[in-house]
Amino acid sequence: MAENVYDAIVVGSGISGGWAAKELSEKGLKTIMLERGRNIEHVKDYVNANKHPWDFPHRGRRTQQMIEDYPVLRRDYPLQETNLEYWVNEKESPYTEVKRFDWFRGYHVGGRSLMWGRQSYRLSDLDFEANAKDGIAVDWPIRYKDLAPWYSYVEKFSGISGSKDGIPHLPDGDFMPPMDMNCVEKDVAKRIQDHYKGNRHMIIGRVANITQPHHNRVNCQYRNKCWLGCPFGGYFSTQSATLPAAMATGNLTLRPFSIVTKVIYDKDTKRAKGVEVLDAETNQTYEYFAKVIFLNASTLNTTWILMNSATDVWDGGLGSSSGVLGHNLMDHHFRVGASGEVEGYEDKYYYGRRPNGIYIPRFRNINGEKRDYIRGFGYQGSAGREGWSREIAEMNIGGELKDALSEPGKWTMGITAFGETLPYHENKVTLDKNTKDKWGLPVLAIDAEIKENEKKMRIDMMEDAKEMLEQSGLKNVNTFDAGYAMGQGIHEMGTARMGRDPKSSVLNANNQVWDAPNVYITDGAAMTSAGCQNPSLTYMALTARAVDHAVGELKRQNI
Numbered sequence: 001m002a003e004n005v006y007d008a009i010v011v012g013s014g015i016s017g018g019w020a021a022k023e024l025s026e027k028g029l030k031t032i033m034l035e036r037g038r039n040i041e042h043v044k045d046y047v048n049a050n051k052h053p054w055d056f057p058h059r060g061r062r063t064q065q066m067i068e069d070y071p072v073l074r075r076d077y078p079l080q081e082t083n084l085e086y087w088v089n090e091k092e093s094p095y096t097e098v099k100r101f102d103w104f105r106g107y108h109v110g111g112r113s114l115m116w117g118r119q120s121y122r123l124s125d126l127d128f129e130a131n132a133k134d135g136i137a138v139d140w141p142i143r144y145k146d147l148a149p150w151y152s153y154v155e156k157f158s159g160i161s162g163s164k165d166g167i168p169h170l171p172d173g174d175f176m177p178p179m180d181m182n183c184v185e186k187d188v189a190k191r192i193q194d195h196y197k198g199n200r201h202m203i204i205g206r207v208a209n210i211t212q213p214h215h216n217r218v219n220c221q222y223r224n225k226c227w228l229g230c231p232f233g234g235y236f237s238t239q240s241a242t243l244p245a246a247m248a249t250g251n252l253t254l255r256p257f258s259i260v261t262k263v264i265y266d267k268d269t270k271r272a273k274g275v276e277v278l279d280a281e282t283n284q285t286y287e288y289f290a291k292v293i294f295l296n297a298s299t300l301n302t303t304w305i306l307m308n309s310a311t312d313v314w315d316g317g318l319g320s321s322s323g324v325l326g327h328n329l330m331d332h333h334f335r336v337g338a339s340g341e342v343e344g345y346e347d348k349y350y351y352g353r354r355p356n357g358i359y360i361p362r363f364r365n366i367n368g369e370k371r372d373y374i375r376g377f378g379y380q381g382s383a384g385r386e387g388w389s390r391e392i393a394e395m396n397i398g399g400e401l402k403d404a405l406s407e408p409g410k411w412t413m414g415i416t417a418f419g420e421t422l423p424y425h426e427n428k429v430t431l432d433k434n435t436k437d438k439w440g441l442p443v444l445a446i447d448a449e450i451k452e453n454e455k456k457m458r459i460d461m462m463e464d465a466k467e468m469l470e471q472s473g474l475k476n477v478n479t480f481d482a483g484y485a486m487g488q489g490i491h492e493m494g495t496a497r498m499g500r501d502p503k504s505s506v507l508n509a510n511n512q513v514w515d516a517p518n519v520y521i522t523d524g525a526a527m528t529s530a531g532c533q534n535p536s537l538t539y540m541a542l543t544a545r546a547v548d549h550a551v552g553e554l555k556r557q558n559i
Contacts, residue, residue: 015113
């Protein structure tokens with residue numbers, strides 16, 4: 001085999017790219033995985049994983065220099081000292097905001113699989129049928145039954161802990177034993193169940209933290225330091241799970257510092273031949289060739305690659321023949337909810353630092369209910385006791401201060417809603433050829449915002465939170481809407497959607513690009529609608545399913 005010729009190419013090494021590499025290499029294909037950023041080796045390169053807050057020069061907080069250097073990241077919680085190197089250098093990799101869009105990226109091996117929130121929920125037919133029923137955008141080309149066995153497949157390997165709750169629109173999965181709610185959460189869950197007569201539920205989060213040893217990974221240690229990289233392999237990441245499995249086959253080559261600039265398209269065969277790569281360190285250009293290509297560069301970067309590809313055939317790039325490439329950008333809008341105080345548990349506490357919380361699945365616009373908006377939202381949150389950093393009354397000084405801080409504070413509980421954003425055609429990305437990155441490449445211009453449907457939904461997201469907490473006995477319940485800008489959910493989706501018709505979608509039911517059927521896309525770009533659940537588990541399932549299809553098509557010589 002020539003040095004630059006493989007059976008398969010995978011672009012990107014995050015959650016979906018890692019899965020593509022694992023599945024392709026395990027099925028016997030000589031595969032190269034191209035990552036635009038640096039390598040991060042499991043355990044060895046988690047340099048801050050065992051540090052305490054006092055081990056950091058600024059106790060983990062942000063500095064004025066960081067605020068200056070990261071004008072986008074500083075808009076929300078990711079900007080802090082402990083894992084700054086995991087986030088993109090914004091001066092090297094800028095983008096254009098036609099409207100504000102907070103694009104939080106990680107360019108390194110593993111991508112955001114090292115920093116993700118790990119909440120892992122299945123979509124249901126409530127989600128897959130929603131566009132068709134509402135007359136919005138286009139219909140998903142698949143239904144839950146098409147993805148259900150693949151959800152099970154990826155759950156079993158990844159290790160998802162959770163409880164089987166029997167909620168039809170939040171299907172149960174193949175779970176490890178769940179983490180436990182604390183005493184206050186259990187009480188609130190029962191009160192919600194009783195008051196709403198089983199029509200609303202509060203469950204423990206379904207999370208990609210293993211609760212038992214699994215595939216040479218040690219179960220979660222309840223350190224709640226996941227965003228630093230876990231030397232135990234306690235949560236699912238490319239480094240802890242899919243990359244070791246792929247490497248074990250002997251079929252995978254990993255090449256970091258490899259910026260894929262375009263897919264090489266053959267006009268005669270109407271297939272992709274390979275990809276062009278710019279070495280991020282040397283600025284040298286290389287070409288790699290393969291029979292099948294998986295684009296998993298993350299939602300917006302995958303679409304950027306398509307827009308740069310085959311422009312001699314389609315002005316808008318590969319996949320643009322439908323007119324929808326780059327359109328229908330989605331996220332989950334959030335930063336709205338309520339919190340309050342809990343009385344009567346002063347003699348109770350909890351153990352460990354659980355890297356998980358509670359989940360309240362969607363309950364709006366289900367079973368015939370009609371609000372003044374469509375779709376819905378779910379809540380994430382937790383209960384806990386205030387610690388030493390709580391506000392201390394001014395009278396507490398000296399010994400009184402020490403006495404106060406030696407005891408935990410009052411119990412509180414808060415919940416934050418995550419709402420579905422509709423796929424609007426006008427929410428889009430385009431190429432800004434007048435602005436270049438460090439490597440002289442054109443950047444993306446992002447033009448997206450939430451609209452009236454989401455704004456109306458946010459009222460319920462806040463008021464329903466208040467009602468549920470008050471009905472559960474909490475005191476001094478306060479609502480909040482901290483404001484939201486597209487991108488802050490870090491769940492960007494759409495821009496190269498699946499569909500049933502090449503005239504209105506970029507991908508078919510098997511995640512193949514209509515214009516080049518040996519190119520598959522299974523990251524967030526493929527999403528036809530967003531649901532309100534965290535989407536990464538769906539990317540995993542779509543990827544495993546698409547690889548199975550691709551290998552079958554290769555054997556049949558159809559691609």
